[in-house]
Amino acid sequence: RESDIRAAEVMDSIEAEDLATEQAINIDIDSEDELYVSQSRYDIEPEWKRWMKEPTVGRDTDILKYWQSKQYQYPLIGSIAKDYLAIPATSADSERVFSVGGDIITKKRNRLSPSTLRYLLCLRNWGVLSQGDDEDSGDDADNEG
Known part of the structure; x- marks a missing residue:
């Protein structure tokens, strides 16, 4: 499979990096400061490398449960897994999006197409647009007669 081939490529690159690390450790060290820097740099194998060496789960x-058991062994990857695998417990995000939609659709902008509205909502939700970037130049209250 393609994923097995990719995993083999990753393992080959890990082994090549391990060999380079071993060669770098064999340098001459002149002072205790250099010894400390050398040890801190090569002593701890990166978390993702250790995780990639583990057998795959079925x-x-x-x-x-797997990530709950591995959360202390791989704290960074475990945190990413929690974010990725999490299901929102409430509908707060969707309620917030509808509230923002009410800010975007005004008396002057009531004919926006659904695709344009979706585009603006996504951009604002992702932080690409600030609140003022997608609004009219003038305020609706200022323009009322």
Whole structure:
């Protein structure tokens, strides 16, 4: 499979980096400061490398329990997994989006197409647009007669 080929490529690159690390450790060290820097740089294998060396889990594995058991062994990757695998417990995000939609659609801008509205909502939600970037140049209250 393509994923097996990719995993083999990653493992080959890890082994090449390990060999380079071993060669770099064999340098002459003149002072205690250099020794400390050398040890701190090469002593701890990166978290992702350790995780990639583990056997893959089966399809029947409860992935949430797996990451719960690995959260102290791989704190960074475990945190990413929690964010990725999490299901929002409330509808607060959707309520917030509808509220923002009410800010975008005004008396002057009531004919926006659904695709344009979706575009503006996504851009604002992702932080690309600030609140003033997608609004008219003038305020509706100022222009009322």
